[in-house]
Amino acid sequence: MATIELNDQFTNEWTVFEEAVHKYYDDDNDPNTPLPEITTDDCDGIIYKKIDNKYYRRVLVDDTVNVKWFGAKGDGETDDTEAIKKAIKSSHSVRFDRGQYIINSTIEIPMEFSGLSISGSGSDIWDKNSTILTTKTSNTLFKGVEGLNTFKISNLIFNGKHDDHAITSGTIAMDFTDGGGLILDRVVVKNFSEYGLYSEKGMLRIENCYFRDNKIGAQIYSDSSISNSEFAAGDIPLRLVAGGNRLVNVWCNSGKISCLDIEPLNTNTGHQNTSITNLYIGEVDSGQTEAYAIRIRGNDVKRVQQVQISNSFFVHAAGNSINGLVYVDKADEIILNGINVLGKGLYSTANDYTSHFVKGINSNRITVASSVINGINKNVIYQGSNCYDWEIFNNTFNNCGDHIAVNDEGANIYVAETMGRTSVIGNKFLVASGSSVPYAAYVSSIDSLNWDSNFISYPNAIIVKDPTYTSSPENNFSGSFYRNGNDFKTINKAALTASSFDHGFVRPNKNLKHAQFFYDNNYRKPIWYDGLDSTWKDSTGTVI
Numbered sequence: 001m002a003t004i005e006l007n008d009q010f011t012n013e014w015t016v017f018e019e020a021v022h023k024y025y026d027d028d029n030d031p032n033t034p035l036p037e038i039t040t041d042d043c044d045g046i047i048y049k050k051i052d053n054k055y056y057r058r059v060l061v062d063d064t065v066n067v068k069w070f071g072a073k074g075d076g077e078t079d080d081t082e083a084i085k086k087a088i089k090s091s092h093s094v095r096f097d098r099g100q101y102i103i104n105s106t107i108e109i110p111m112e113f114s115g116l117s118i119s120g121s122g123s124d125i126w127d128k129n130s131t132i133l134t135t136k137t138s139n140t141l142f143k144g145v146e147g148l149n150t151f152k153i154s155n156l157i158f159n160g161k162h163d164d165h166a167i168t169s170g171t172i173a174m175d176f177t178d179g180g181g182l183i184l185d186r187v188v189v190k191n192f193s194e195y196g197l198y199s200e201k202g203m204l205r206i207e208n209c210y211f212r213d214n215k216i217g218a219q220i221y222s223d224s225s226i227s228n229s230e231f232a233a234g235d236i237p238l239r240l241v242a243g244g245n246r247l248v249n250v251w252c253n254s255g256k257i258s259c260l261d262i263e264p265l266n267t268n269t270g271h272q273n274t275s276i277t278n279l280y281i282g283e284v285d286s287g288q289t290e291a292y293a294i295r296i297r298g299n300d301v302k303r304v305q306q307v308q309i310s311n312s313f314f315v316h317a318a319g320n321s322i323n324g325l326v327y328v329d330k331a332d333e334i335i336l337n338g339i340n341v342l343g344k345g346l347y348s349t350a351n352d353y354t355s356h357f358v359k360g361i362n363s364n365r366i367t368v369a370s371s372v373i374n375g376i377n378k379n380v381i382y383q384g385s386n387c388y389d390w391e392i393f394n395n396t397f398n399n400c401g402d403h404i405a406v407n408d409e410g411a412n413i414y415v416a417e418t419m420g421r422t423s424v425i426g427n428k429f430l431v432a433s434g435s436s437v438p439y440a441a442y443v444s445s446i447d448s449l450n451w452d453s454n455f456i457s458y459p460n461a462i463i464v465k466d467p468t469y470t471s472s473p474e475n476n477f478s479g480s481f482y483r484n485g486n487d488f489k490t491i492n493k494a495a496l497t498a499s500s501f502d503h504g505f506v507r508p509n510k511n512l513k514h515a516q517f518f519y520d521n522n523y524r525k526p527i528w529y530d531g532l533d534s535t536w537k538d539s540t541g542t543v544i
């Protein structure tokens with residue numbers, strides 16, 4: 001077939017057209033149907049032309065059209081909405097050159113655009129060569145329609161304000177109430193009055209993106225993935241409203257209400273099986289109203305379940321605000337593992353402190369493990385009402401429950417429920433400030449506490465306190481703690497260097513609620529230290 005070169009009327013670039021019989025695509029999008037022939041009605045002067053009774057179609061690199069071929073200016077003043085609509089309606093991928101493109105009414109992304117892409121020339125907010133899509137009205141820029149599936153936006157900026165002094169801002173950059181499978185790569189979204197991204201469909205893929213200063217940065221539905229991206233400022237930078245999501249290398253910080261919300265969209269939406277790793281959580285700019293950086297909240301019909309956050313950093317260091325870090329309500333099987341936590345600690349004031357690491361109500365089977373927790377000013381872990389079976393394993397609590405806390409606010413672990421069934425095993429409780437306020441744990445009932453192998457090093461005489469506690473020179477709650485570095489002791493005060501634990505033995509219930517047994521090689525049987533009457537006993541309750 002013959003080719004000709006023609007000068008584009010809008011861009012003045014020379015482009016190649018090839019003589020052709022068939023169109024690029026079938027309107028029905030059926031791969032089994034032959035491509036339709038070009039007709040005079042198809043000749044738009046952009047993709048198809050008729051010259052000397054022959055039909056020509058523009059040669060498209062990577063099946064992509066330029067919005068400027070359809071009349072878009074990208075000059076920051078001209079309304080480019082209609083030109084962009086025409087480019088998208090062409091059913092080819094769309095490219096934006098550098099510039100600022102004004103969109104003053106909503107552009108629908110049709111089902112026929114599935115499998116295609118919208119790309120710009122750059123998304124560096126400091127680079128004048130970037131592509132910016134913006135508006136001068138309060139409207140949504142892009143809206144997916146029912147049936148749209150798997151398309152990509154890359155290498156551009158959505159800005160809700162066309163200049164820094166604009167009073168009016170766009171409401172939503174991308175509305176995907178309908179249309180799923182969106183892929184975002186190297187996209188910046190900022191300054192939208194409602195949402196940067198709103199989704200009620202799943203299978204989103206977001207990588208290398210930056211959301212900032214939107215009321216809600218992004219609302220993500222189920223089975224989506226986010227990697228190497230940052231969500232900052234606004235009211236809530238990131239919301240996960242259904243389960244099955246995967247987040248890796250994500251920053252969430254500086255929200256006014258929270259930084260990350262994990263909660264069902266409504267009472268019909270399940271929320272299970274979410275994994276988050278290498279997460280950075282920063283401060284909430286809430287002022288003197290206590291706010292939590294992460295809120296994991298179910299509703300009366302759908303609980304949040306099976307969320308795991310690991311290998312992450314939670315920080316409350318800057319600003320002037322009262323922050324907690326994780327709030328849990330109506331949630332189950334939440335695991336926080338390998339978290340490095342930095343609270344205000346000794347730098348706190350009455351109006352600027354870190355209240356809790358984890359606070360929960362109505363939530364079961366919460367696990368906090370292998371974490372280093374520094375500078376939480378009140379109860380580090382608060383297991384509140386209707387909370388059962390929490391597990392607290394192998395953590396280091398360093399200088400927590402200090403500086404702001406008074407009385408039992410100094411308990412690093414606080415269990416409000418009488419039968420909370422809480423396990424506290426293998427932790428370190430360390431206070432180097434000299435304060436006598438912090439201590440390890442407060443429980444509403446000793447009966448429901450599983451306590452073992454915890455290391456204690458702080459001035460307070462209290463190890464574990466319950467409502468019946470009275471002060472004494474030493475709180476011998478359990479035989480399996482170190483007290484300020486001392487060895488375990490036998491009945492005759494000799495170190496139990498040759499003794500071993502026998503965890504298979506059933507604890508007797510003869511008034512030994514406060515005891516953890518040892519196997520004593522001298523007596524050749526398990527023995528218990530009874531903290532109630534300061535004696536050692538065997539399994540029958542006989543003093544030895």
